[in-house]
Amino acid sequence: MTEKLKVYGDSRSGNCYKIQLLCSELDIRYDWQEVDILAGDTHTPQFLAMNANGKIPLLALPDGRYLAESNAILCYLADDSKLAGEDRFGRAQILQWMFFEQYSHEPNIATSRFIIRYLGNPADRQADLAAKRKGGYKALDVMEKHLLNYAYFAGEAFSIADIALFAYTHVADEGGFDLSNYPAIRSWIRNIERRPAFVPMKKM
Ligand SMILES: N[C@@H](CCC(=O)N[C@@H](CS)C(=O)NCC(=O)O)C(=O)O
Structure with missing residues (x-):
């Protein structure tokens, strides 16, 4: 190519x-x-x-x-890179978390951020926002529980599952989510931000 x-x-x-x-x-x-x-x-x-x-x-x-x-x-x-998993179970675990991200996390946390930051938090979207609160915190609870036992989502190695989940978790506050009760998530965020190849997301 x-x-x-x-x-x-x-x-x-x-x-x-x-x-x-x-x-x-x-x-x-x-x-x-x-x-x-x-x-x-x-x-x-x-x-x-x-x-x-x-x-x-x-x-x-x-x-x-x-x-x-x-x-x-x-x-x-x-x-074909290590970030996609090294064995059959590892690759499936990565997919498990990427599907979780799309079904349980992104529709609540990313869309809340969209309503607040892109749309300017309009009055006619407040009910929508409130409905996403419960699902967003539920997704964060699931992540916290996992990260209390593992460094990353597919176990001990950083993978594309972490990239998928990091994207909106590290800006969850912009969607109105408070991460102060999620120490394992905050430590996982810090570890990713310390990676040599880390690039920050453009500020809104
Ligand atoms: N499931 C899709 C979601 C993509 C998505 O919602 N993209 C938004 C921006 S974050 C978009 O293009 N919105 C424009 C529109 O829906 O008109 C993915 O993970 O790529």
Whole structure:
């Protein structure tokens, strides 16, 4: 492959930040195409032709194919690296936590942050926000319980499951979630931030 990968993303988005963090860890070079979701950039005919679901991140491969869904992109880019797991059970465990992230964590924590930070916390979304509170804290409870016994989500080795969960957990406060009762989560966050290849997420 001579041409570079291209990532379509919004720098404020945790789902897009997952890809930046992984590429830094694995020293993968790519071009970044900034997409403004609030301006409707993901709903133009041109964008929908690349991803009919109208969402970022979106990975464009040099051969013309496209891959959507942040966690699928992590699996694709980390394939054959240690970050994707070293044995059958380890790889399945990583997927377990990535599915957890998409079903139990992101729909509560990331979307709360979206309502507060992107949309400016409008009055007509307060009931929605309140409904996400319980599910978000439940997801944090599950993570805390795991991290009291293990350094990372797939055991003792950092993996793409940690990248997937780190993206919105480390900015959970921006979605109104207080991490002060979650010491194991806070220590896991600090460990990831200390990694040599760590890159911070763009501030909102
Ligand atoms: N499950 C998807 C979620 C992607 C997603 O919700 N992307 C948001 C930005 S974080 C988006 O593109 N929103 C624009 C829209 O829905 O119109 C993933 O993990 O990639």
